Amino acid sequence: MKKQNVRDLIFEAGMNSFHGMGFNACSVQDITSAAGVPKGSFYNHFDSKEALGAEIVDRYRENSKLAVLLADQSVAPGRRLQEYFTALNQRYGKSQFARGCLLGNFGMELSDQSELIREHTAAAFAQWSSELESVVAEAQAAGEMPDELSAAELASFLLNSWEGAVMRAKIDKSxxxxxxxMKFALAPYL
Amino acid sequence: MKKQNVRDLIFEAGMNSFHGMGFNACSVQDITSAAGVPKGSFYNHFDSKEALGAEIVDRYRENSKLAVLLADQSVAPGRRLQEYFTALNQRYGKSQFARGCLLGNFGMELSDQSELIREHTAAAFAQWSSELESVVAEAQAAGEMPDELSAAELASFLLNSWEGAVMRAKIDKSxxxxxxxMKFALAPYL
Incomplete structure (x- = not known):
């Protein structure tokens, strides 16, 4: 096995295991077993489980395939917001509401335990919020949304409310x- | 030590440790050490760490001292909702945004891991949602909120959005x- 391949295998297995089990319930041994690599190889590639967790947070956000929907200038900004959350909604529906959002899970479990992972999670949410803010600002400029509201605050409210909905869906399995x-978040503004 | 006292000590230490550390990061030994009781005494009082967790979820909800604000008929229902969330906001501000909401934390960490704790957490959220729903329905009957909306759905939206805000405050430490x-959740309806 090439070195790079082992690292990728561990990384993918780590993302999957952390997402399914949470961080603390998942050991390095769980990850290397799922990756099919020797346990000792973990530390050739990652300084610690925590370092792997921080890197996974960064990649989880970068990998979001739905962000392109927000940037699609061919669609009116208000409709783009609706289509984006509709697409997120459909994605979460596929997994029987298990797992939830890795960023939210890590944030809840680890923010008082790992300053490294907290910082990466906060940065990921800030980035996500800022992508939404751009579209809200576009919608305001286009006269689709009231422009007396702060685009940054409304974007943050929408994102946090979405995360709360994902949490409750995970708990209720519904x-x-x-x-x-979908019914309440955008309706007062669009 | 009386038996009842030992049980209470374990219960209180368990609530505190689970809230601060999360469920999986906290061992029975951590709890009995914090309680100042012998480790073996745990199993005289609780079947398992999971059983203690489920009981703590029930008590956490029952203990909410703020629920009286929602039931205070001397205050107009719309104002009651505002005062309730203001009081929740102040409470979370006191702890430097650490810990967050125990129900949200357990829900995120354990919903795919412990069906027992998931069920108790879902029931606690359902109860909480229903308390909010009553006040929304009162506000609708009083003409303070639009009555074409489902009170149950709006209550759930408010609660889930609140939980998302608590999560983000814990992550951002802000x-x-x-x-x-506070600025966005009730404004469109009151």
Missing amino acids: RTPLDIF | RTPLDIF
Whole structure:
């Protein structure tokens, strides 16, 4: 096995295991077993489980395939926001509401435990919020949304409310919280 | 030590440790050490760490001292909702945004791991949502909120959005997400 391949195998297995089990319930041994590599190889590639966790947070956000929907200038900004959250809603529905959002999970479990992972998670949410803010500002400029509101604050409210809906869907094992979000979050502004 | 006292000590230490550390990062030994009781005494009082966790979820909800604000008929229902969330906001601000909401934390960490704790957490959120729903329905009956909306859905949206704000405050170590919630959540309806 090439070195790079082992690192990738560990990384993918780590993302999958952390997302499914949470951080603390998942050992380095769980990750290397899932990756099919020797346990000792972990530390050739990552300084610690925590370092792997921080790197996974960064990649999880970068990998978001849905961000292109927000940037698609061919669609009116208000409609882009609706289509984006509709696409997120459909994605979460596929997994029986298990797992939830890795960023939210890590944030809740680790923010008082790992300053490294907290910082990476906060940066990922800030980036996500800022992508939404751009579209809100575009919608305001286009006269689609009221422009007396702060685009940054509204974007943050939408994102945090979405995360709360994902949390409740995970707990209730039901799509209802996601559907309620779709019905209430944007309606007062669009 | 009386038996009842030992049980209470373990219970209180468990609530505190789970809230601060999360469930999986906290061992029975951590709890009995914090309680100042012998490790073996744990199993005289609780079947398992999971059983203690489920009982703590129930008590955490029952203990909410702020629920009286929602039931105070001497205050107009719309104002009651505002005062309730203001009080929640102040409470979370006191702890430097550490810990967050125990129900949200357990829900995120354990919903795919412990069906027992998931069920208790879902029931606690359902109860909380229903308390908010009653006040929304009162506000609708009083003409303070639009009555074409489902009170149950709006209550759920408010609660889930609040939980998302608490999560983000815990991650950002900032009261901004809570303040943004206060600014945006009720404004379109009151």
